[in-house]
Amino acid sequence: MKDNIIQRLEALRQAMRTRGIDLTIISHVDPHQSEYMADHWHLREYLSGFNGSAGTLVVSLDDAKLWTDSRYFLQAAQQLDETGITLMKDGLAITPSITDYIRTTLPSGSTVGIDGMLFSINSERDLKEKLGEVGINLVTDFTPADEVWANRPPLPSDKAFIHDMKYAGESTRDKIGKILARVKEAGADAILISALDEIAWALNLRGKDVAYNPVVTSFLYLGKTGSTLFIDDVKVTDSVREYLAGNDISIAPYNSVLKFASALPLTTKVLVDPGLSSSALVTALGKRILLGRSPIPLLKGIRNDVQIEGLHRAMLRDGIALVRSFMEIEETLSQGKRLTETGVCKILTRNRSLQPDYFDDSFGTIAGYKGHGAIVHYEPTEESDAEIYPDGLLLVDSGAQYLDGTTDITRTVSLGNPTADERHDFTLVLKGCIALASAVFPEGTCGVQLDILAHQYLWKEGKTYLHGTGHGVGSFLNVHEGPQSFRNRIDHLTTVPFAPGMVTSDEPGLYVTDKYGIRCENMILTVVDRETEFGRFLRFDTVTLFPFDINLIETSMFNDDEIKWINEYHKKVYDLLTPSLNEKETAWLAAKTQPISRK
CATH class of the missing domain: 3.40.350.10 (Creatinase/prolidase N-terminal domain)
Structure with missing residues (x-):
C-alpha cells in the first residue's frame, strides 16, 4: 500500500508538470462542501492513504504534507508512515497554516492549482488574496482526479x-x-x-x-x-x-x-x-x-413537535439496543470468548438493526480499547483491530439513523480493575458533561459562552481536549450539523444563539496517549426553562437513554448537585427502558443504574 501511495503521488506530479503547476492542494471535500461524501470524491485518501474525515494534502513537485486536526494526529501518523508524506499537526502553535507554508516555500511567480468545484467561495478567495500578496498565481481549473485515479468510483446511482x-x-x-x-x-x-x-x-x-x-x-x-x-x-x-x-x-x-x-x-x-x-x-x-x-x-436546526416526538422514540429504541449490546460485550468477555474492536462495532450495528425504523448507523462506530481510545476519531480496521480483554477502558462512540431520528452517544466503560488515574480522569470529564447539561441561560446565549462549563474541571488540573464539546445533530440527517455548536473559539457556529428545538451533542473528553481515552457524550435538546422580568431563560433536556459507568465515578469528587443529577438521570433511563426489556436485561440495567452516594 505504501508503494502505491508513492506511485500515485508521482502520477499527480506528472500531471502538475504538464499543466505548469508547482503545488496543488487536495482537500477532502466534494462540490457540496460535505464532511462525509461519496467514494467518488475521496481523492485525498487515494493519494495519501489517510482516511480521516478531516485533512488536506499539499503536494509540490518535491514534497508532500498533510494537515489534520488533533482528532487524527495518531491515526494520521500511522497511516502516513513510509509514504513520504509529512504530518502537519493543525492547531498547534508550531504548525504553520497551509497558506503560510505555501507563501514561505514557493518563490514569487509560482503557480498553485486547485479544483474550483472542490473549494468553497470563501476558501478560494482567501487563498487567492494571500498568495497574490507574494506574487504566487492561483489557477482553479486543475482537475487531476480522472487523470491520476485509476478505477475511480462512479457517482452514486442509488434511488432517492x-x-x-x-x-x-x-x-x-x-x-x-x-x-x-x-x-x-x-x-x-x-x-x-x-x-x-x-x-x-x-x-x-x-x-x-x-x-x-x-x-x-x-x-x-x-x-x-x-x-x-x-x-x-x-x-x-x-x-x-x-x-x-x-x-x-x-x-x-x-x-x-x-x-x-x-x-x-x-x-x-x-x-x-x-x-x-x-x-x-x-x-x-x-x-x-x-x-x-x-x-x-x-x-x-430547530425541530418541530413531530420531529421532537420522533427523537424521543428513536432514543428509546437506541437505548434498548445499547443495553443488549453492552450486555453481550460483557457476557462475551466473561465467557472467555475472543472479542475485538471490530467485533464490538458489529454487535452494536446488529442490535440496532433489529430495532423498528432502523436505516443505517449514523457514522462509523469508534471502538477504542486502551491506547486506541486516545485516538479521538479512531475507527478499527482489519490492520488495527485490537483484541479486548476483561481489564482496561473501552471507549465506544456510536449512533444510528432511524427514520424518526438520528442518535449519537459515547460511553467509556471499565472492563475490569480501573486504576485511580482512570477513575479520576473519568470523573473530571463526567463533571464537565453534567455541568453543561445542567446549564440555565438567558435567550441569546451562544455555544462559545457555554463551552467553559465542560472544560472547567479539566483546566483546573492543567488538562484539556482539543476537539469541540458539541455539534448540532440532524433529524434523520447528518450526525454533524449546524447551525449551533459548543467550542471554545469564536466562529460562525459558536456564535449562533441557542433556541428551543435545537439538538446538540454534549461530549467533553480526555485522551492520554497510548494509555486510554475518555469521552462522555449525550444528546441534549434546548427547551424553555422559565420567563422572568429579566427575559426568557433556556435549559437543556438530556434525551439520550443509557447509563454512565458508575464503577468509574470517584464519588468523593462529586458535589451534591452532581450526585442528584446522575441518580435522577439513571432513574429516568431505568424507568423508560425497562418496559421494553426482559427480566435478565432489566436486572442488568438495575445494577448499572443503582443510586450512588459520596463515600
Missing part, C-alpha cells in the same frame, strides 16, 4: 426516496415558502443550494449516496419563478418525479448546474452561501450572485 410527513412534520411546499421569504429579506430573487443536508431537508428527500448520511447527490435552485433539482436521472423514481412536479420543481442533469447558472437572466439575484458553495459558481453566476448565509441551517 420521500421522507414521510409523519416523520418530517412539515411539507416541502411550506419549507420552500419559508426559505424564499428569507431569501427575499436578504435582497435576492432565488437561492442556489449546494449543501446536501439542506437539500434533503427542504425537499423531504432522503437517499443512500453517502455512508451514514441519508442524503442525495444534487444541487437545488429555488426561485420565485421556478425551481430546479439538479440530479442524475437514474436516481429519480416515478413517485419522486411526480412528488417533485407536485411541488413545482423541475429536474435537470446533475452536471448541468454551472451551465444553468450562467444562463439565468442577468437581472436575477441569486443568494449563494460562500461557505457552503463551490467557487466555480462565482464564475458561472457572475454579477447575478449575492453572497450571504443560507437561511436553511437555522430553519432546519
Whole structure:
C-alpha cells in the first residue's frame, strides 16, 4: 500500500508538470462542501492513504504534507508512515497554516492549482488574496482526479426516496415558502443550494449516496419563478418525479448546474452561501450572485413537535439496543470468548438493526480499547483491530439513523480493575458533561459562552481536549450539523444563539496517549426553562437513554448537585427502558443504574 501511495503521488506530479503547476492542494471535500461524501470524491485518501474525515494534502513537485486536526494526529501518523508524506499537526502553535507554508516555500511567480468545484467561495478567495500578496498565481481549473485515479468510483446511482410527513412534520411546499421569504429579506430573487443536508431537508428527500448520511447527490435552485433539482436521472423514481412536479420543481442533469447558472437572466439575484458553495459558481453566476448565509441551517436546526416526538422514540429504541449490546460485550468477555474492536462495532450495528425504523448507523462506530481510545476519531480496521480483554477502558462512540431520528452517544466503560488515574480522569470529564447539561441561560446565549462549563474541571488540573464539546445533530440527517455548536473559539457556529428545538451533542473528553481515552457524550435538546422580568431563560433536556459507568465515578469528587443529577438521570433511563426489556436485561440495567452516594 505504501508503494502505491508513492506511485500515485508521482502520477499527480506528472500531471502538475504538464499543466505548469508547482503545488496543488487536495482537500477532502466534494462540490457540496460535505464532511462525509461519496467514494467518488475521496481523492485525498487515494493519494495519501489517510482516511480521516478531516485533512488536506499539499503536494509540490518535491514534497508532500498533510494537515489534520488533533482528532487524527495518531491515526494520521500511522497511516502516513513510509509514504513520504509529512504530518502537519493543525492547531498547534508550531504548525504553520497551509497558506503560510505555501507563501514561505514557493518563490514569487509560482503557480498553485486547485479544483474550483472542490473549494468553497470563501476558501478560494482567501487563498487567492494571500498568495497574490507574494506574487504566487492561483489557477482553479486543475482537475487531476480522472487523470491520476485509476478505477475511480462512479457517482452514486442509488434511488432517492420521500421522507414521510409523519416523520418530517412539515411539507416541502411550506419549507420552500419559508426559505424564499428569507431569501427575499436578504435582497435576492432565488437561492442556489449546494449543501446536501439542506437539500434533503427542504425537499423531504432522503437517499443512500453517502455512508451514514441519508442524503442525495444534487444541487437545488429555488426561485420565485421556478425551481430546479439538479440530479442524475437514474436516481429519480416515478413517485419522486411526480412528488417533485407536485411541488413545482423541475429536474435537470446533475452536471448541468454551472451551465444553468450562467444562463439565468442577468437581472436575477441569486443568494449563494460562500461557505457552503463551490467557487466555480462565482464564475458561472457572475454579477447575478449575492453572497450571504443560507437561511436553511437555522430553519432546519430547530425541530418541530413531530420531529421532537420522533427523537424521543428513536432514543428509546437506541437505548434498548445499547443495553443488549453492552450486555453481550460483557457476557462475551466473561465467557472467555475472543472479542475485538471490530467485533464490538458489529454487535452494536446488529442490535440496532433489529430495532423498528432502523436505516443505517449514523457514522462509523469508534471502538477504542486502551491506547486506541486516545485516538479521538479512531475507527478499527482489519490492520488495527485490537483484541479486548476483561481489564482496561473501552471507549465506544456510536449512533444510528432511524427514520424518526438520528442518535449519537459515547460511553467509556471499565472492563475490569480501573486504576485511580482512570477513575479520576473519568470523573473530571463526567463533571464537565453534567455541568453543561445542567446549564440555565438567558435567550441569546451562544455555544462559545457555554463551552467553559465542560472544560472547567479539566483546566483546573492543567488538562484539556482539543476537539469541540458539541455539534448540532440532524433529524434523520447528518450526525454533524449546524447551525449551533459548543467550542471554545469564536466562529460562525459558536456564535449562533441557542433556541428551543435545537439538538446538540454534549461530549467533553480526555485522551492520554497510548494509555486510554475518555469521552462522555449525550444528546441534549434546548427547551424553555422559565420567563422572568429579566427575559426568557433556556435549559437543556438530556434525551439520550443509557447509563454512565458508575464503577468509574470517584464519588468523593462529586458535589451534591452532581450526585442528584446522575441518580435522577439513571432513574429516568431505568424507568423508560425497562418496559421494553426482559427480566435478565432489566436486572442488568438495575445494577448499572443503582443510586450512588459520596463515600
